[in-house]
Amino acid sequence: MNHQSTDNEHIRNVFTRRAFLGRAAKSALQLTLTGQLLLSKKALAGAYAGQSLNLVLIQPHKISGEVLSKSFAEQTGAKLNVTIVPYDVIEAQATLDVQSGANQFDVVEYWYASIGSLVENNVLQDVTDLITKDEATIKTSDYIRSIYDPYTLYKGKRWGLPYDGDSHVLFYNTTLLDKHKVNAPTTWDEYLVAAKTITEAEKQNGVYGAIVMGAAIPVIIGSTFANRLAGFGGEFLKADGTPNLESDAAFKAAKALLDVAPYALPTPVETAFEQAVPSFLDGKGAFVECWTDLGVYAQDAQKSKIIDQWDVVQLPVEKKGDQPRASLNAGFGLGLSTATKKKELAWEFVKWATGYQTALELLTTSNSGIDPTRITTLNAAEYKRFAPKVQRAANAALHGAVSWPTIPESPKMMRSLSEKLNRMLADRQSPELAIRQINSDWVQILQG
């Protein structure tokens, strides 16, 4: 084989004017689109080429992992190995990885509500100094205020950067609402009346006014309750860290949940994400509170029977004129595992994956499962074009959103909440009783 001639040919190609211009244009495009601006000079110079990095992601973010893997390899020459795990076991996987000494993961995706638990279990590394050092690249002021602190802050230090800013909005089926002359609700009372009207008229056709996710899983019924708690102006914890559930807002939120159950797709206690989404896409429900990426599925011809027959508004509030508030349901951050032996490369990746350009690319990729965490990506023209309806609703609600507790006891507290609320729905218990039981559980849990 004539290697000499091949090399000469390569050199000739490299220095032809056309090739040079082509490559320059391609590089400029890549730089803008896939986040090379976020990488350090060292990374761009190929210092990490040939190295590998292990990332653990939740299953709904599988496609985002594929995008990251491809782009990161193209830009740094480093190989990104992505491990996908079910969303409800990612904390356990990351913890076991560190505790067992397996040390497989360098970068961990974490549910923000478990940040306290992960820190106390020595799974996440303190990245406060790294954020300060790279502030110019990261631009922390660009993160949505209501997201940045809950996702990253615990005991005064930062433990990661926001990656997926999940929150619920209210999706509705325009055909059903038009047919029954119902407007998109702005208050929880209007929502109840609308759900009741549609269910009573359509029940015999297997169509219901609302799809209510009430399965006894914290991220499911916890989100449904949190949406109402936010709408009635409540919070999970007081400023001093004690439970705030014996508040008027919490009672009203539980009552609103119980009131709509008879008009919801049978039956709310069994309905989780995997039942709710196909039912809505099948046209079986008029309203569903869901994560913003449902808007992408609703326009997917393979999954949806309601293409262009849906719209979305921010979640209802207590009374007209109140400011809509989202609840931060199931958002995720990226952090460095304490087990990593490649801290520099891992941080390079986290910075890059959560930066503006990469985040925008993920936001505008179908089925990536990623929602905005930054003000600039939320307001980017590309995102507005990609998901105009969802962008409007998210933009109106994400500022001032309610966060779930992030203390180490949070998983146990949210489990108690989900079990008691599920029981309330199943047995038609009084909301006051359920809320008092949850509050009492929380006091006990916090007392240790």
Next chain:
Amino acid sequence: MNRSAPAGPCVRCWHIRDAPECIPAGPFGTAIFIHLKSMNSLAKASRKSAPHSVSPNRRRVGLLLLLPLIFAVLFSAAYPAAYLALTSISKSTMGKPFISWVGLNNFVSALQGDFAWSLMRTALFAIPTSLVQLILGVAIAVLLNSKMRFRSLGRTLLLLPLMSPPVMVGIAWKVMLHPTGGFVSRTLAQFAWLHTPSSFLGEMPWAILSIAAADTWQWTPFIVILVYATLQTLPAEFEEAARIDGAGYPRILFAVQLPLLAPALIAIYLLKLILSFKTFDLVYVLTSGGPGVETSLSSYKIWQTLFQDFNLGMASAQTLLLCLIVTLITLPVTWWHRRIQRTASL
């Protein structure tokens, strides 16, 4: 091949000694027979040749040969048991084991909390479901043992639930029991037995009964296979003798076959009881422990304590409590089993 029975108690009929036809049937019959025969010869040989004192060299070689087994037992049984016991008396999280020693606090907390109720629920689930499955298993095995047509097809179909992964069994039942589109709801509605969509998995007692139904569907074939294999080994002479004495099949079944099967049935019940106490997959897939915590069986509760609360100390204490309860409940069954075996061998 002229097969003669080994001396000593028979493995298939338990109380018949030295029966000449006493050779295990089925594909492994010959193998079991040869194994028994060789074991018997070995025992005889060792009895004959065993010296009264063993030389130190031989003893050292013996110990050396035992070392792999000792290490295997230490790693596979002793270490996990010791770890479980030690973590149960400590404050331990999944990420930080042995933060501090807390004595029996974890046990007290477990017994004062929801876990005590989960133990009660688990016992109330495991004891009757295992019994129902045993009765069904015996009935089906007897049917397969009769000279009915399509026996082999029946046996093959019976294996299907057993071969299905438990998670898939859960998903299949979840789909079947779905309130609006599920097979059960649709069928009941067609016969006008159900007028509004009903939540089988979201209401009590239907939720626990649904788990019991799925468990029965999955595990009854296992019992059928064990009982069928045992039925095949029963000596035909007893049935023939009973027939000559004028007994009909029901009488033969209840007066001859079932008494002969009794020790095996008790052993099978014991096995299934232990399996039922460990039920996890079906709860995880079908109800997530709901409504509320009504279907949170102990294994599911332990999983929640460890993988949702990350509380390793408490999960270890709960595991030991579950082991204790299983032992206490299975003790009478074990005692009964031994008693029947002893009576049979007299």
